[in-house]
Amino acid sequence: MTELVRLTDVIKVYQGGITGALNGVSLSIEQGEFTAVMGPSGSGKSTLLNLIAGLDRPTSGDVAVGGTDLGALGEAGLARFRRDHVGFVFQFFHLLPNLTALENVLIPAQLKGRESADTRGRKLLETLGIPEVAERYPAKLSGGQQQRVAIARALINNPTLLLADEPTGALDTHSGDQVMDLLAQLHREGQTILLVTHDAKLATRHAARVISVTDGKIVDDARLETTERSASDVVRVRSEETSR
Amino acid sequence: MSLKYGVLGLLAEEPLHGYEVKNRFETMLGGTWEVNIGQIYTTLQRLERDGLVRPVGARGDRGKLLYELSPSGRKALVSWLAQPDSGPQQLHEDIYVKLLLATRVANGGLPALLGRQKRAYLQRLRDLNQLEDRARRDGRNDLAQLIRGALLHTEADLKWVDELAADALGGKTE
Ligand SMILES: Nc1ncnc2c1ncn2[C@@H]1O[C@H](COP(=O)(O)OP(=O)(O)OP(=O)(O)O)[C@@H](O)[C@H]1O
Ligand SMILES: [Mg+2]
Numbered sequence: 001m002t003e004l005v006r007l008t009d010v011i012k013v014y015q016g017g018i019t020g021a022l023n024g025v026s027l028s029i030e031q032g033e034f035t036a037v038m039g040p041s042g043s044g045k046s047t048l049l050n051l052i053a054g055l056d057r058p059t060s061g062d063v064a065v066g067g068t069d070l071g072a073l074g075e076a077g078l079a080r081f082r083r084d085h086v087g088f089v090f091q092f093f094h095l096l097p098n099l100t101a102l103e104n105v106l107i108p109a110q111l112k113g114r115e116s117a118d119t120r121g122r123k124l125l126e127t128l129g130i131p132e133v134a135e136r137y138p139a140k141l142s143g144g145q146q147q148r149v150a151i152a153r154a155l156i157n158n159p160t161l162l163l164a165d166e167p168t169g170a171l172d173t174h175s176g177d178q179v180m181d182l183l184a185q186l187h188r189e190g191q192t193i194l195l196v197t198h199d200a201k202l203a204t205r206h207a208a209r210v211i212s213v214t215d216g217k218i219v220d221d222a223r224l225e226t227t228e229r230s231a232s233d234v235v236r237v238r239s240e241e242t243s244r
Numbered sequence: 245m246s247l248k249y250g251v252l253g254l255l256a257e258e259p260l261h262g263y264e265v266k267n268r269f270e271t272m273l274g275g276t277w278e279v280n281i282g283q284i285y286t287t288l289q290r291l292e293r294d295g296l297v298r299p300v301g302a303r304g305d306r307g308k309l310l311y312e313l314s315p316s317g318r319k320a321l322v323s324w325l326a327q328p329d330s331g332p333q334q335l336h337e338d339i340y341v342k343l344l345l346a347t348r349v350a351n352g353g354l355p356a357l358l359g360r361q362k363r364a365y366l367q368r369l370r371d372l373n374q375l376e377d378r379a380r381r382d383g384r385n386d387l388a389q390l391i392r393g394a395l396l397h398t399e400a401d402l403k404w405v406d407e408l409a410a411d412a413l414g415g416k417t418e
């Protein structure tokens with residue numbers, strides 16, 4: 001197993017913040033892992049993801065992704081790192097309203113100047129089950145479709161790391177399940193995924209590792225057994241017979 | 245209680261031998277309730293005594309005896325099905341008593357207890373998720389729905405433990 005993400009003693013205090021949003025977080029994530037991050041509102045989950053994505057910098061401590069110390073990168077270097085290595089999916093999609101679905105998907109690719117980006121963009125939309133929305137504008141799409149467009153955009157550059165911050169938070173159960181099944185599929189194909197969610201059912205369904213954050217600290221880091229267990233080891237209907 | 249009605253329900257479909265009742269009951273429950281053949285025979289005898297089932301054909305080798313539902317058995321089944329479960333909620337797990345004792349016993353180690361319990365619930369959630377998937381793959385939507393119920397219960401247990409942990413830390417809850 002190769003380590004992909006390493007945080008060492010990370011502290012984040014926002015400007016004007018009295019207490020830190022992260023208060024000494026150390027964490028290591030292996031390549032290919034599907035990790036869920038859970039915790040109460042305001043506990044620092046999004047802050048954690050933003051620091052790993054290089055969208056923001058820690059007040060102190062180190063963040064390294066794929067061996068690169070993000071603290072050593074300047075603004076341009078950080079932007080390049082994000083474009084080349086990180087896919088980010090947000091709760092509210094963050095699609096640009098005046099671009100079509102395909103154009104949204106291609107935003108990061110155009111920056112990278114890829115020849116076949118258009119083809120790849122269309123292929124991604126097809127893989128995600130929404131080839132028909134390519135020329136449509138976000139306002140004309142359902143939430144689930146918008147989120148799949150956002151996932152395509154996150155994947156366009158084959159990111160080393162996919163970060164998803166409550167990607168199903170704004171979706172109904174059915175679209176949410178579809179989005180999660182897509183993430184699970186990507187994980188099976190080797191994608192490293194870090195997912196923030198409030199839903200423990202979803203977290204444990206897909207992630208074999210569940211990190212709990214409270215008040216800016218990791219209070220639990222559970223690696224779950226993934227071997228299949230027999231029904232009677234998991235749930236018993238009325239095991240004690242009381243009938244007389 | 246429900247083994248009795250489980251047997252009645254299966255016999256409502258067609259007459260069955262004791263071992264068929266056992267197999268069908270266990271298949272219906274998808275491995276979440278195992279019964280031994282003795283329990284089935286005792287139940288059948290009791291049901292026969294109460295006039296809810298009756299043997300079909302000649303009484304011979306007990307294992308081969310075929311049982312069918314009587315009209316009063318069908319009535320009993322239908323009225324049981326129509327009745328909501330309104331008894332007290334059953335809390336079978338030790339955690340409830342552990343919680344009360346851990347706050348009384350010096351060094352009861354409540355936070356650690358809750359932490360370990362949380363992990364156990366997370367693991368159970370994962371196992372239940374797999375079980376639900378398997379049931380759906382097997383075309384057993386009824387079983388998947390039962391497991392879904394267990395999942396939601398465990399999710400509630402997890403939320404409860406999170407609340408207790410937040411209280412124990414004197415911190416804020418969500
Ligand atoms: N840009 C910011 N400026 C100042 N404070 C911030 C900023 N972003 C977050 N915070 C504060 O930092 C703390 C952690 O916030 P964060 O958004 O990481 O929490 P979260 O766990 O993602 O919460 P939620 O579940 O509500 O999304 C909170 O107290 C929040 O108010
Ligand atoms: Mg957040």
